[in-house]
Amino acid sequence: MANSWKSALRDQIPESWAQEVDTFEGQMGLVFNGTLEDKVFAETRLRRGVYGQRYDNGKRHDGIREQELTFPSGEAVKGPDTFWDAPGMQRIKIPWGGLKPDQLEVLAALADEYSDGILHITTRQDFQLHFIHVEDTPDLMRRLAAVGITTREACGNSVRNVTACPLAGVCRTEEFDVTPYADALTFFLLGHDDVQDFGRKFKIAFSGCEHEACGLVSMHDLGFIARTEVREGRTIRGFDMYVGGGLGAVPHQARLLKEFVSEEEILPLSQAVCRVFARLGEKRNRNRARVKFLVAKLGMEEFSRLVFEEREILPHDDRWTSYLDGLESFTEQPVRQPIAIEYGDSDPEYERWSATNVSRQRQGGFSVVHVALPLGDLTVQQSLDLADIARKYVGDHIRTTVEQNFVLRWVADQDLRDLYADLKAADLATPWAGSIADITACPGTDTCKLGIASSRGLAGELGARLAQQVEELPPEVQELKIKISGCFNSCGQHHVADIGFFGNSRHRNKRTVPHFQVVLGGQWQENAGSYGLAVGAVPSRSVPEVLTELTNRFHTDREAGESFQSWVNRFGKKNIRELLKPFQQIPLYEDSPQFYSDWGDPREFTTGDIGVGECAGEVVSLFILEIARAEAEVFDAQIAMDDGRHGEAYAGAVQSMVLAARALLRGQTVDITNDEAEIVAEFKSRFYDTELFFDRFAKGKFGQYLFKHHRQRVEDPDAVSAHETIEEAYLFIEAAHACDGRIAAAATPTTGGIQL
Amino acid sequence: MEQPQRLILRFELHGDAPVNLDDVIPVFHGWIQNGRLSTMLIDVADYKHVEASPGVVLIGHTDDCGIDNGLPQAESGQGFHYTRKHARLSDEASFLERLRQLWTNALEAAEALEQEAGLGVSINPGRLQLTVPDRLRYAFTEANVQAVAALVREWLAEVFGSVDVSVSHPGVDERLPLTLTVAVAGEHSVASVQASGN
Numbered sequence: 001m002a003n004s005w006k007s008a009l010r011d012q013i014p015e016s017w018a019q020e021v022d023t024f025e026g027q028m029g030l031v032f033n034g035t036l037e038d039k040v041f042a043e044t045r046l047r048r049g050v051y052g053q054r055y056d057n058g059k060r061h062d063g064i065r066e067q068e069l070t071f072p073s074g075e076a077v078k079g080p081d082t083f084w085d086a087p088g089m090q091r092i093k094i095p096w097g098g099l100k101p102d103q104l105e106v107l108a109a110l111a112d113e114y115s116d117g118i119l120h121i122t123t124r125q126d127f128q129l130h131f132i133h134v135e136d137t138p139d140l141m142r143r144l145a146a147v148g149i150t151t152r153e154a155c156g157n158s159v160r161n162v163t164a165c166p167l168a169g170v171c172r173t174e175e176f177d178v179t180p181y182a183d184a185l186t187f188f189l190l191g192h193d194d195v196q197d198f199g200r201k202f203k204i205a206f207s208g209c210e211h212e213a214c215g216l217v218s219m220h221d222l223g224f225i226a227r228t229e230v231r232e233g234r235t236i237r238g239f240d241m242y243v244g245g246g247l248g249a250v251p252h253q254a255r256l257l258k259e260f261v262s263e264e265e266i267l268p269l270s271q272a273v274c275r276v277f278a279r280l281g282e283k284r285n286r287n288r289a290r291v292k293f294l295v296a297k298l299g300m301e302e303f304s305r306l307v308f309e310e311r312e313i314l315p316h317d318d319r320w321t322s323y324l325d326g327l328e329s330f331t332e333q334p335v336r337q338p339i340a341i342e343y344g345d346s347d348p349e350y351e352r353w354s355a356t357n358v359s360r361q362r363q364g365g366f367s368v369v370h371v372a373l374p375l376g377d378l379t380v381q382q383s384l385d386l387a388d389i390a391r392k393y394v395g396d397h398i399r400t401t402v403e404q405n406f407v408l409r410w411v412a413d414q415d416l417r418d419l420y421a422d423l424k425a426a427d428l429a430t431p432w433a434g435s436i437a438d439i440t441a442c443p444g445t446d447t448c449k450l451g452i453a454s455s456r457g458l459a460g461e462l463g464a465r466l467a468q469q470v471e472e473l474p475p476e477v478q479e480l481k482i483k484i485s486g487c488f489n490s491c492g493q494h495h496v497a498d499i500g501f502f503g504n505s506r507h508r509n510k511r512t513v514p515h516f517q518v519v520l521g522g523q524w525q526e527n528a529g530s531y532g533l534a535v536g537a538v539p540s541r542s543v544p545e546v547l548t549e550l551t552n553r554f555h556t557d558r559e560a561g562e563s564f565q566s567w568v569n570r571f572g573k574k575n576i577r578e579l580l581k582p583f584q585q586i587p588l589y590e591d592s593p594q595f596y597s598d599w600g601d602p603r604e605f606t607t608g609d610i611g612v613g614e615c616a617g618e619v620v621s622l623f624i625l626e627i628a629r630a631e632a633e634v635f636d637a638q639i640a641m642d643d644g645r646h647g648e649a650y651a652g653a654v655q656s657m658v659l660a661a662r663a664l665l666r667g668q669t670v671d672i673t674n675d676e677a678e679i680v681a682e683f684k685s686r687f688y689d690t691e692l693f694f695d696r697f698a699k700g701k702f703g704q705y706l707f708k709h710h711r712q713r714v715e716d717p718d719a720v721s722a723h724e725t726i727e728e729a730y731l732f733i734e735a736a737h738a739c740d741g742r743i744a745a746a747a748t749p750t751t752g753g754i755q756l
Numbered sequence: 757m758e759q760p761q762r763l764i765l766r767f768e769l770h771g772d773a774p775v776n777l778d779d780v781i782p783v784f785h786g787w788i789q790n791g792r793l794s795t796m797l798i799d800v801a802d803y804k805h806v807e808a809s810p811g812v813v814l815i816g817h818t819d820d821c822g823i824d825n826g827l828p829q830a831e832s833g834q835g836f837h838y839t840r841k842h843a844r845l846s847d848e849a850s851f852l853e854r855l856r857q858l859w860t861n862a863l864e865a866a867e868a869l870e871q872e873a874g875l876g877v878s879i880n881p882g883r884l885q886l887t888v889p890d891r892l893r894y895a896f897t898e899a900n901v902q903a904v905a906a907l908v909r910e911w912l913a914e915v916f917g918s919v920d921v922s923v924s925h926p927g928v929d930e931r932l933p934l935t936l937t938v939a940v941a942g943e944h945s946v947a948s949v950q951a952s953g954n
């Protein structure tokens with residue numbers, strides 16, 4: 001019997017992959033004994049998908065005080081401020097979401113043996129396993145490699161998982177199947193020399209058509225939309241290539257790099273984009289290091305010029321086109337052929353499920369089945385059951401989706417009822433896939449180090465409530481999408497939902513209250529065609545009522561055929577803000593202590609037990625009074641933006657940052673005029689240079705927004721720059737709130753505090 | 757016998773009504789606040805939204821425990837599960853010694869759980885399931901089942917004395933971790949086992 005996975009799987013792992021894992025294991029030894037710098041190991045580790053997790057700095061606030069987590073390996077670290085023994089997360093790349101039953105079985109075994117028995121699907125078609133010990137990761141990687149999965153470049157400053165429509169190849173609206181192209185680019189760029197020197201991550205997506213949502217090309221660093229052209233009587237394939245999209249704190253829509261790039265050209269042109277990004281992209285300031293910032297800095301014209309110039313001088317590589325010979329190998333074969341069957345009476349439960357979870361394929365007689373997972377989670381047993389079900393009905397044709405679900409493709413229509421019964425037996429037949437009840441959420445404060453509020457807690461709560469009501473909701477409400485992020489970084493993709501939320505916090509009477517910013521009117525269709533805008537923050541506990549109010553109002557106000565996005569525009573952000581106002585109140589702690597903790601987490605979301613019972617009423621600080629002016633200003637800027645008054649929108653956004661800076665100064669009773677130069681100078685010396693304003697992770701990023709616009713105003717701002725500045729202003733104001741909270745916490749006699 | 761990297765015990769819960777997993781979350785957070793168990797506790801993971809899942813889990817460095825929402829088999833009720841992650845200990849203890857340590861720690865947590873009056877649960881330590889999630893050393897084969905079952909009998913004879921111990925398994929499936937179902941004859945409680953010093 002083999003006594004290690006390394007020897008047991010020796011013959012099943014491609015040699016180069018085996019060597020990579022051995023090298024990584026060797027580096028683990030070096031960093032543990034102090035020979036390799038932890039900073040260097042951290043990037044190596046990330047590039048193998050081995051990610052940090054909340055509390056890995058050895059500190060955790062237990063709701064009463066900050067506790068030290070004293071790990072047995074003492075001071076040993078696996079990266080700056082990251083203890084060796086602290087549980088971490090393993091991200092597992094699944095290119096274009098394509099998964100086979102044997103791979104799913106191995107993933108299940110890993111969840112069982114190294115994690116906590118749960119597999120989690122992410123918003124990039126990846127898997128994540130949580131609470132993993134770093135020393136388990138080499139074996140985990142070997143077991144994956146043995147079934148054709150690598151975790152290489154799953155995190156870190158690298159090309160992340162290449163995503164694609166989960167319906168590619170079977171979709172009724174696609175130009176052609178993008179799968180082989182996504183696969184070719186994945187493995188062409190994996191470990192490529194030209195993608196090793198990025199300042200930040202780089203995300204790629206493929207879409208089979210322009211108008212549906214699945215590929216979400218517009219929110220990617222590099223995106224491909226399939227196109228065909230008829231030339232000399234022959235249909236040829238190509239792609240419109242887009243660059244510079246991204247969500248995150250300041251979302252950008254991708255811009256067209258070139259129309260109809262032939263299939264022979266997409267790999268070299270992508271390589272050229274990567275080279276330009278590696279050469280000219282920001283390296284020192286992580287907050288400006290995505291491609292979107294480089295495109296904005298250079299301008300699209302210059303960026304394109306550089307890319308095409310680079311393309312001209314690329315040394316030839318056979319791989320650019322060799323994959324085209326293998327396109328046919330991606331053609332999927334069904335396991336069972338369709339036959340015509342007459343069904344008798346149907347089960348209403350089946351009918352309800354099939355109405356939302358089954359879609360017809362392009363190929364007659366076959367359907368795609370959507371397996372909805374609550375919060376993207378499933379158990380080991382469910383994974384094994386799903387592997388069995390796939391083998392029985394569809395063979396290898398499973399895909400993960402960016403909505404944290406699975407799809408099973410090539411289900412022969414006559415099998416749908418039996419398949420439903422099998423899914424039901426495995427507790428995998430949750431109906432309402434893709435509806436308002438099927439909520440997407442990032443990990444948030446459950447496990448993410450950057451999480452501010454509990455996105456999964458909120459999603460769980462809303463999901464449970466909606467599951468009870470969804471059947472009774474009007475169809476236009478049933479169809480809405482809700483997406484939730486635990487912070488502004490947008491991993492839950494809240495910008496492209498009808499109704500999005502991202503976590504933040506507010507300080508009231510010496511306590512911190514979890515909040516969610518409401519983001520409305522994002523567009524999922526048209527490949528994430530436009531992003532929603534923030535309309536106001538509400539306490540986390542008020543979100544269910546806010547959702548009810550919004551959806552009710554949409555239902556009653558809506559004109560025939562009007563989409564939620566159009567309604568938001570017509571109803572107006574001003575009216576929506578009025579609608580939110582009653583829900584923005586924070587009750588006194590003594591009256592409603594639950595407002596001071598988050599969903600699913602009973603720990604008090606504050607800095608400690610202070611001032612309880614002393615309030616005869618709200619003590620409104622100078623900061624609160626002044627920051628309200630900043631919030632009103634940015635809100636007006638948004639209205640101007642909606643009306644197409646871009647210059648006013650831009651000016652208002654900048655002014656709101658100045659007002660927020662002033663609010664902080666006033667909060668510290670600094671005597672200050674309304675002179676912008678004076679405010680900026682004082683803000684800089686008192687809050688920026690002292691790092692009081694610094695976010696724990698984003699550092700001085702938000703302060704830089706103010707300085708940038710103060711130094712030089714954008715001349716004749718267009719829609720893009722006005723929109724971006726409004727986003728920046730919102731983040732600056734959020735940062736001011738957080739800063740005020742930290743100052744108050746530091747002034748409070750307490751044994752510790754949550755650091756936001 | 758080789759040392760397994762991880763062991764899990766599961767006891768069925770008894771009580772007047774099923775445990776509401778929402779009520780378990782604050783209990784586990786309280787245990788972290790108060791250092792209720794002798795092992796290092798880190799955080800609480802909530803999977804109650806997934807059917808037949810580990811439910812609510814108290815994550816520790818070497819040991820996890822939790823209350824699940826039933827096993828995949830429909831007839832199963834809720835259980836209290838306790839995991840010892842030996843790979844994180846790098847200790848030389850034998851399989852039998854690992855079982856002993858698992859038992860001691862699991863019973864400490866079981867006792868703490870029974871003392872949470874709000875949950876109203878009791879645990880019968882004579883009805884348990886042992887899982888060995890280590891497919892390298894203990895694949896779910898008939899031979900491994902026999903070997904582990906013999907060890908389990910030896911171990912439980914130490915705990916309960918010379919009583920009948922029946923060991924069965926739900927059916928060999930090599931994709932699953934090796935799992936044994938154990939029934940010890942007679943009436944047992946956490947308190948009685950603790951009192952017997954085993």
Ligand code: SF4
Nearest residue numbers: 442448451486487491
């Ligand atoms: S959005 Fe924020 S909380 Fe959510 S996963 Fe991303 S960084 Fe973490």
